[in-house]
Amino acid sequence: MKPAAGFGCTTLALLLLLPIAGTAQQPETQQQRAQSQPYNNAPVWREVRSGKEEYTSIKGRETGVLVQTYGETWRQLKNGWITPIAGWLIAAVVVVIGAFYKWRGSIKVHGEPSGRLIERFTPFERYTHWVVAISFVILGTSGLVLMLGKYVLLPVIGYTLFAWLAQLSKHLHNFVGPVFVVSLLMLIVIFLKDNLPRLYDIKWFANLGGMISGEHVPSGRFNAGEKVWFWIGVVVLSLIVSASGLVLLFPNFDQVRAVMIEANVVHMVSGGAVLAISLGHIYLGTIGLDGAYESMRNGYVDETWAREHHEYWYNDVKSGKVKAGTAMGQPGAPQAQH
Ligand code: HEM
Numbered sequence: 001m002k003p004a005a006g007f008g009c010t011t012l013a014l015l016l017l018l019p020i021a022g023t024a025q026q027p028e029t030q031q032q033r034a035q036s037q038p039y040n041n042a043p044v045w046r047e048v049r050s051g052k053e054e055y056t057s058i059k060g061r062e063t064g065v066l067v068q069t070y071g072e073t074w075r076q077l078k079n080g081w082i083t084p085i086a087g088w089l090i091a092a093v094v095v096v097i098g099a100f101y102k103w104r105g106s107i108k109v110h111g112e113p114s115g116r117l118i119e120r121f122t123p124f125e126r127y128t129h130w131v132v133a134i135s136f137v138i139l140g141t142s143g144l145v146l147m148l149g150k151y152v153l154l155p156v157i158g159y160t161l162f163a164w165l166a167q168l169s170k171h172l173h174n175f176v177g178p179v180f181v182v183s184l185l186m187l188i189v190i191f192l193k194d195n196l197p198r199l200y201d202i203k204w205f206a207n208l209g210g211m212i213s214g215e216h217v218p219s220g221r222f223n224a225g226e227k228v229w230f231w232i233g234v235v236v237l238s239l240i241v242s243a244s245g246l247v248l249l250f251p252n253f254d255q256v257r258a259v260m261i262e263a264n265v266v267h268m269v270s271g272g273a274v275l276a277i278s279l280g281h282i283y284l285g286t287i288g289l290d291g292a293y294e295s296m297r298n299g300y301v302d303e304t305w306a307r308e309h310h311e312y313w314y315n316d317v318k319s320g321k322v323k324a325g326t327a328m329g330q331p332g333a334p335q336a337q338h
Pocket residue numbers: 120129132133134136137187191195221222225226227229230233234238278281282284285286292293294295296
């Protein structure tokens with residue numbers, strides 16, 4: 001039979017380390033126990049598990065804490081709750097979006113294209129958006145590999161490939177994170193004004209933007225659904241995910257382990273939530289709504305598209321209240337599709 005090497009080594013290490021860390025606070029108790037029940041180290045373990053900082057000659061944050069039981073609470077919370085809930089939530093959103101697409105298909109423009117184009121996004125707005133979007137997709141994919149890979153990929157691709165993929169994901173996550181944070185702040189500033197709530201947004205909510213009924217509901221430059229994405233997904237959740245990510249990325253500010261644990265929990269919860277919500281935005285920005293992707297790709301929309309999807313904004317552009325360029329005279333401007 002194999003000896004219980006793990007337990008033996010840990011106990012030995014503890015007995016060697018305890019006097020150094022000065023953890024044996026109740027020598028009588030341990031002494032008594034050693035006499036009444038030889039080899040029973042329960043009092044020492046209890047003392048160690050208390051997490052109390054004891055004396056050590058090695059100076060540094062928490063060097064006097066031998067065993068930190070908060071870490072076990074974190075492990076259980078992460079593996080038992082956060083990871084499975086986030087994983088199933090994202091899977092459920094994919095299924096709901098897939099079912100919606102099958103039922104509704106791509107939302108089309110009803111009227112004939114006018115052939116006249118209005119500038120919807122300036123090049124600066126578009127570049128900023130795509131830097132945020134591309135870095136977000138890299139962070140989301142690498143984050144999912146790190147969070148779920150052990151359960152979903154490892155059994156399929158094996159240790160060799162998974163180790164390589166996890167390593168790559170970790171590096172991508174670390175280096176792309178700051179790009180996302182900086183571009184996110186710029187994006188928030190750029191789009192803040194047009195995402196301020198307006199009274200007519202209530203009507204949009206009441207009709208769910210006509211997405212179910214197919215009815216035409218007027219809105220400003222951004223509709224109420226986009227505003228929800230902006231305030232909840234982009235501002236609140238993305239800022240929380242960024243701030244907690246920075247705490248994890250730069251552990252050199254003397255954060256104690258509890259702070260790192262809490263930052264990790266906040267990062268995973270907010271990251272899982274923003275990923276799930278972003279799927280709705282990505283769906284509508286690609287296959288869900290005809291013409292939306294082209295508007296962010298090229299910057300221009302047909303007047304009919306603008307009138308049907310963002311009527312108040314269209315009226316403001318036409319009346320000159322809001323400045324927006326037209327494709328006329330712009331070299332390389334995209335042509336309207338008939
Ligand atoms: C692959 C990923 C993405 C795609 C395909 C995509 C696509 C689009 C498209 C097509 C629009 C224009 C919609 C319109 O004309 O009204 C748009 C707007 C916008 N996107 Fe994205 N996007 C992506 C990721 C992101 C991410 C990660 C963020 C932020 C974290 C973001 C933030 C925004 C914002 C703020 C707007 C302006 C509308 C609003 O304020 O809600 N996008 N996106």
